Amino acid sequence: MRLGQRAFARMAIGLCVGVFLAHAGAADLLDKVKEKKLLTLGTEAQFAPFESMENGKIVGYSTDLLALVMQDLPGVKADRKDVPFQAILPGLAARKFDFIVTSVTVTKERDDKFAFTLPIAEATVAVLKRSDNAAVQKPDDLSGKVVGSQAGSAQLKVAREFDQKLKSQGKPGLKEIREYTSFDEAYADLAAGRLDAVTQSLSNLGPLVKARPDVFSVVQPAIGPKTYYAWVGRKDADSASLVKLFSDGIAKANTGGQMSQLQTKWFGFTMSVPADHLPKPEM
Template sequence: MTTQFFKGLHMKKAFKHIVSMSALLGCSLGLLATSASAVDLLTSVKQKKEMNIGTEAQFAPFEFIKDGKIVGYSADLLALIMADLPGVQANREDVPFQAILPGLSAKKFDFVVTSVTVTKDRDAKFAFTLPIAEATVALLRRTQDGNFTSPDQLSGKVVGSQAGSAQLKVAREFDKKLRAEGKAGLKDIREYVSFDEAYADLAAGRLDAVAQSLSNLGPLVKSRPDTFAVVQPAIGPKTFYAWVGRKDSDSAPLVKFFSDGIARANTSGKMSELQKKWFGFTMPLPVDRLPAPEM
């Protein structure tokens, strides 16, 4: 009886040990699986050999469609940086600007390669790269409107800009400034899906001015001097365009990859070459940091 009792006790202890070891092994395997699946976005992109990129290809000379392909300053800069991700396909999806940042938040895109003006509100919600260009806002007018030579003459005029853009925000702020100075302010501010629509309305006389960045306006005026001219000085604070990722630890390595690539393009002189090619002039940009947005 005593012998059987000790044998039973030994078997129970052995069973408990096996159960404990199985549980420990299960935990270890679970941790390994979790560790293996918890890769960051850059690593995931390398493994999948592809990356989904959101862009608005109606923003010449940064990005626009030619012969069925997205071309422009940003396209060339992207190709230069993507050389450091050999074998990875960049799938660019052309969507209206108003859908760009919401699409990034919803993880429809891994990253945004389009000209996004850095603002305080956006900077609080998203992770920006180093600047790719200057985005300071000025006014475009018809060349024939030779008496319209200063932004202070905007009172009573109709101004257009892109819906959801920083340029639209600058136009509204300038309207407030005029009114604060005791002037009549703008007659109307009209919103457009794309800047091309606003340019068409300006040329047709349905607008008096378009609020847009100087870097966009320079090439436009150069190509159509009989139609458009720039009103000086600028109406907004010095601002910058940058590319955008999500503001989380998963996306941080991918944002850093692009930011480092932009820095190398800047210091090597490649960025200046691309600016000369697409804008006809160069824009000195900070290479060590993204300046804090002023608006």
């Protein structure tokens, strides 16, 4: 039995409408951000020189780098939410913000759950001590000492792994590992003599030691594997194009020389980071 021309036309129109609606419903996170002209970002603004507060505004290396990336989102406003680091990744997973623009160390566990951009800086962990503490000359001297780091951080993980390494060598290991909400609190306790050392990334420690050489110094060599900081999105199809936009912007800043300029401005030195891939995390 043949369909009449009118019935066939109705079917064709219905099919076209269905295809249109399917495409309309396929808008991803980047499309929605462009439509709303608003990008909500999670940031921990207590991580100088990457992110810190100055006169009520978030400033630092990531702020300047973000401004370069946002050139590819004309008309879109970046709304940065300052939250404790411990709430950053859970907040992203819970969709409290669209993306994370704060310095997150890439680890195996995090890489399994989230989508990282290309690296923005090196994050290899070293030891910070008081300059007048002659008892700590090398990392192994921390055996029997009290060490602090930020709760939930990769730097804390490195401290724990270093403690196990010392014990495996027949040494007492660290006397205690104290956890802090922010690194600024750990630095204050170190300066006051309540800690013997803090585990933190070299890129953060360089500017700190330069600003306060009479108080702090770095113990060589580094105690962690070579790692990187990156920004983070959700690991799903909805977020894929937004993550790519950020990675593309970071790559452009890296190869164009702007990233090196910003590193010199905020760290006082440059770091060579890959512009075409994110190295597989070693920890």
